Amino acid sequence: MTIQQLLSQRVQAALAAAGAPDAPAIVQPSGKPEFGDFQANGVMGAAKALKTNPRALAQAVVEQLDLDGIAEKIEIAGPGFINIHLAPEFLAGRLQAALTDDALGIARPVPQKVMVEYSSPNLAKEMHVGHLRSTIIGDAIARVLGFVGHDVARCNHVGDWGTQFGMLVAYLLETRQSGDAELELADLENFYRKAKVRFDEDAVFADTARNFVVKLQGGDAEVLALWQQFVAVSMAHCQEVYDKLGVGLTLDAVRGESAYNDDLPVVVSDLRAAGLLVEDQGAQVVFLPEFKNPEGEAQAMIIQKKDGGYLYATTDLAAVRYRHRTLDLKRVIYVVDARQSLHFQQLFTLSKKAGFAPADMVLEHVAFGTMMGEDGRPFKTRSGGTVKLVELIDEAIERAYALVSEKNPGLAEDTRRSIARAVGVGAVKYADLSKNRTSDYIFNWDTMLAFDGNTAPYLQYAYTRVQSVFRKAGDFNAAAALFIAEPAEKQLALLLAQFDEVIESVASTCQPHQLCGYLFNLAQQFSRFYEACPILAAEGAVRDSRLQLAALTARTLKTGLELLGIAVLDEM
């Protein structure tokens, strides 16, 4: 149980004892140090409901409040706030427990079968910056859910099906016959462009391409083999990006759109049997009264085109059903661009209505905004083209290398190279993760790679400072008692003790920026502690205790950064 939950329970009980059994305690970390460590705000509302004086009720609550061994001081302030100052011994005890726990003392909820669907690029083309946010945010969420103990399945719902694959496969056959296939496939973007040119210019080629779509759908072995070859090459490109980014996606996570092909007619017939499907203008559609079109009528969701083809709504419905019936998932998180919000609302609504997912299955669209350039417009190259993801990552690493070489030229070339990888990739990820995902965000090389401010390099640097202390500390007693005396120690301890709260919150809200904000506060507070409280120059028990604080700080920073997919370094 987190401190906040513990306090909440106790205040709740006190409120009940004071005559307000149904009033919420509303316990939060205090806004300012002079208001204590935590504050309970529930009294004002409760007093209102009971039509009594809030100060008097606060007094009654405090008299009933049992915080023995937890708080050293409880005050009533303002109109009826209850300010709680935690006892240093209590905090020290919490930290001591975290030190001896691999999971840093976080509470383990009942494990749940959860899926995070993320990245999901279209295999027809090379990955570009548009795939970055889903890939990074989804990976962080998957890591956090795994850390709290859930059974996490990662799903890369790649686009490996659709009409453009006929064209690509036809072009693949052509380049293979001329012996250039391997060369051409090395640059997928170019491959797609050339195939498109052939399609537009050559009627015979276009016919072949269309014919291949039909053969592909019909399961023609030869065309299927070509398709598989293309998909494999494209996936290898993706894997290169994932490896470079340090994202935990592998081939086992891939389950593309094509995997649901056989089930699509069944989805249609089941919807029809359920009385949900109607024919309209030649297409098979479901009208959902929950969503109105501009005319105020139920909005249509197309399940099958008039030419018999299926759409991604159909595939997504099949996927929901598979995830329930076969995988038995209790929660599915879709990390997808905010622009698809309406689609997901419709998908979730229809899935439940059609019985493809039970009412208590949690389906959530974890939406995110667009990545913008410094001009506030979608991020593009100078010439206006899309930026390839590999190139973006390489540039980040190059920029980091230049910075590290400038700051610390004494380090060996190899060392600087590996620092540059961690710093460059970390900077890109952190810049994204540290912002509220729902809004658009502005991509800026200089701010994300700055060594000061709320950036990955600052956090990585803070970590190396702690590591440096331990390099010089020699032997220290890992079982030493931890106690809190100085204000800087108290503030650091308080933050360390709130790690579990942040993790729990990120796991439920899927908002990694909360973890970023927390780690930044922690790093900053550690630096204050580092300035105010000499560690190695201290003696005896004080030295041991401060080393314990430093050790827990290091582990918390490392764990937190790794949950964001960011590597830590011993020196930089």
Place this chain on the structure above:
RNA sequence: GUGCCCGUAGCUCAACUGGAUAGAGCAACGGCCUUCUAAGCCGUAGGUUACAGGUUCGAUUCCUGUCGGGUGCGCCA
């Protein structure tokens, strides 16, 4: 036209979902290195939370309207 999201310091962003005097970081200005990495720390300045109402003990947060921006709205994904 209509649905959704958004508008907070010069800039980039927070504000634990209704709590106290709206906080950080850049940038600006001023301090602190013979002492654990100064890639750091301390301080100063910077605000009518787009605007106008409403709800209540209390609003950046909830409701209504206005203005401004983004994005979606039946055979792409």
